[in-house]
Amino acid sequence: MRDADPVGPLKRGLEIMEVVGRAGGPLRPADLVAETGLARSTVDRALSTLTETGYLRWKGRDVVATPRTMDVGNLYLSGLDPEGALAGRVARLADDLDESVVLAVPDRDGGRVGGRDDVRDDVRDDGRGGVRGGVRGGVRIVGQSRPRGSLAIVFKVGDLLRFPFNPSGWELDDEFLEPGLVAVAVPVQAAVGPFALIVVSHASRHSAASLQAHARTSLTACVAELEQVAAHPPHPDEARTPGANGHLKARLGAEFLQSLDRGLAVLHAIGTRAEGRTISEVAALTGQARATARRALLSLTVLGYARESEGRFALLPRVLDLGYRQVSGLTFEELARPHLRDLVVRVHDSASVVVLDGADIRYVARAQASRIMRVEITIGTRFPAYATAMGRVLLAGLPGPEASDLIVRSDRRALTGRTLTGADDLRREVATARQDGYAVVDQELETGLRSIAVPIHASGRVVAALNIAAPAAREPVEQMRERLLPELRATARALEADVAAFTRHQPLPL
Structure with missing residues (x-):
């Protein structure tokens, strides 16, 4: 060859x-x-x-x-920012300025696909009768943070922007990226190569010149901190x-x-x-x-x-x-859905993923079994955490005092004749779920309904719970546990692997 x-x-x-x-x-x-x-x-x-x-x-x-x-x-992003220090400082700058902030690297060849250039060279009027040329291929976003707001400026890590990179000084952009957007960029020198730190705003809020004036002090301080962190990055x-x-x-x-x-x-x-x-x-x-x-x-x-x-x-x-x-760009529901579908195919019962929302659980993903008698629940449904297997697993993932406080503050009504309502009883159930790594609730939420749940972990903490719900009359509780617990744990491990990849350089969108 x-x-x-x-x-x-x-x-x-x-x-x-x-x-x-x-x-x-x-x-x-x-x-x-x-x-x-x-x-x-x-x-x-x-x-x-x-x-x-x-x-x-x-x-x-x-x-x-x-x-x-x-x-x-x-792997590539970890080589640039092993411990997330750069991303953390970018997020603080976005909060300080109340504007969207992007961290990017020059990418000369990123627009080349199959031998053709998908991103053209940038040639622009420099305001003095001449032109200035940007880096061929533009810049590639490797980090971004934005304030909350209805009129959002949305970039994704990996996006390739037609933005000229000036490694020696400030660069202003007046509605070149997109009509209605202005931006100011400044280079950041690092051991792994130069970055561009870019602040982006709406033309209704700033002109390019006023954005530069607004951001200058904070940008200058941020660049100094980023260069100090990036001068000797820890080995990832x-x-x-x-x-x-x-x-x-x-x-x-x-x-x-x-x-x-x-x-x-x-x-x-x-x-x-x-x-x-x-x-x-x-x-x-x-x-x-x-x-x-x-x-x-x-x-x-x-x-x-x-x-x-x-x-x-x-x-x-x-x-x-x-x-x-x-x-x-996937949602948590989209991450979980394939795993739920595979689980339902194996066990022939409905499966769900829920998160803790105050003293309640909230369904964020679900796959329905094809049975005549099945559990009908929709995404967004809420139930009291104390009366569900998922809730007890999620409470078990909290520090003891926090879980105890949520139990005390819950409106602990008897939903069926089997519902546990005593604070001490519920603390014991949560402690058992913490020790066993799963929980089973038998007809405490609804007569005839039984469920079993396991935790979903991300970054060393419990972020969600995975459960299977089934009619209680179908089989004894021990048989249900033996049949479903291994399948639940296998699915939880597979989903956790996806979540770990997803959250390495961005938060989980719960």
């Missing part, structure tokens, strides 16, 4: 991931054929590999990106590099593109190190032959996902195009 020739299956697989990532919704294989110009058989083989390895998922006859596509983007934790999927090759045969699978493992192995990794290091991490790892690294460099300097390879911001932008 000539060094300039990328590995064909890897190139085509990444192109399909980019197309799915740009779509913002499900795509059919025929859509991918039309968008990429690839043969249907080629698209089918790439989809077989990407769905089997978990990067894409079938939704009926369509494919969508999964949270696993965020992994490489998370390395994510696990996916191993070889030889069993899939053995099972799927020609439908599994091993070179695509190996190339994606190499992409993960490059990791978060700003200085990059050598071919030998990547080969050792992936368990591949040095020649195989070299071919993949050179391919990724040619395709614009990695750069090479002095024999070391590092990630480039274009990796955010591999599904990160699409998946990062």
Whole structure:
């Protein structure tokens, strides 16, 4: 292979991931054929590999990106901001100014897709009869924060903006990004490379010049802090590099593109190190032959996902195009729904995800079982936490005094003849749920209804509860526990893995 020739299956697989990532919704294989110009058989083989390895998922006859596509983007972002210190300072600046703030990196090649430029060079009047040129490709957003408001300025991490990057001074934008928007940008010098710190506002609030005057003091202070933090960033934790999927090759045969699978493992192995990794290091991490790892690294460099300097390879911001932008815009319901559907298919009972809302639980995701007798509940429904398995699991995730206070403040009415209403009794039930890692409530909310619930964790705390509800007359409570608890826990682990990928560099939208 000539060094300039990328590995064909890897190139085509990444192109399909980019197309799915740009779509913002499900795509059919025929859509991918039309968008990429690839043969249907080629698209089918790439989809077989990407769905089997978990990067894409079938939704009926369509494919969508999964949270696993965020992994490489998370590695890239972690290399820039390992402990979230930059993101925290950007959020404080947004609060101080009451304006949207964006942290971006220059991306010269981010607009190149399949050999064409999707983002043109910026050539603009400089106000003195001349022109000024921006960086080809624009800037790539790697962090953003905005104040609350009805007229929101919404960017997503990974978005590529046609915005000129001036590494030596301030830059004003007067309705170039979009009519009605003004912006001011200032460079931030860092060990991992320059950033652009951009404040964006509505033209109804500011002109470009007045925004600069409004933001100057706070922006200058923020830049100084960011440069101090970014001068010597801590070494980030390395994510696990996916191993070889030889069993899939053995099972799927020609439908599994091993070179695509190996190339994606190499992409993960490059990791978060700003200085990059050598071919030998990547080969050792992936368990591949040095020649195989070299071919993949050179391919990724040619395709614009990695750069090479002095024999070391590092990630480039274009990796955010591999599904990160699409998946990062999902709601919590959209994250949970595929897992609930799979659970319902396995157990044939309805399943839900709820969050704690004051002293109540609130349903945020649900999948209904196809039964004549089933539990009819809609998203947004609220029930008192004390009388539900989900509520007791969520209370168990709180510090003891906080859980006790919520119990005391609850309107503890007897909803059925079995409902526990005593504060001490409920504290014991919550303590048991905390110890066991699950809760069962038998006909305390409604006669004839029984449910079992487990917690969903994110960043070391309980953020939601997953439950299955079923008619109590169908089976004894012990049999229900033995049948459903393993399935609930397996689903909770799978959902938690998606939530962990989703929340690595952004909050969970509960």
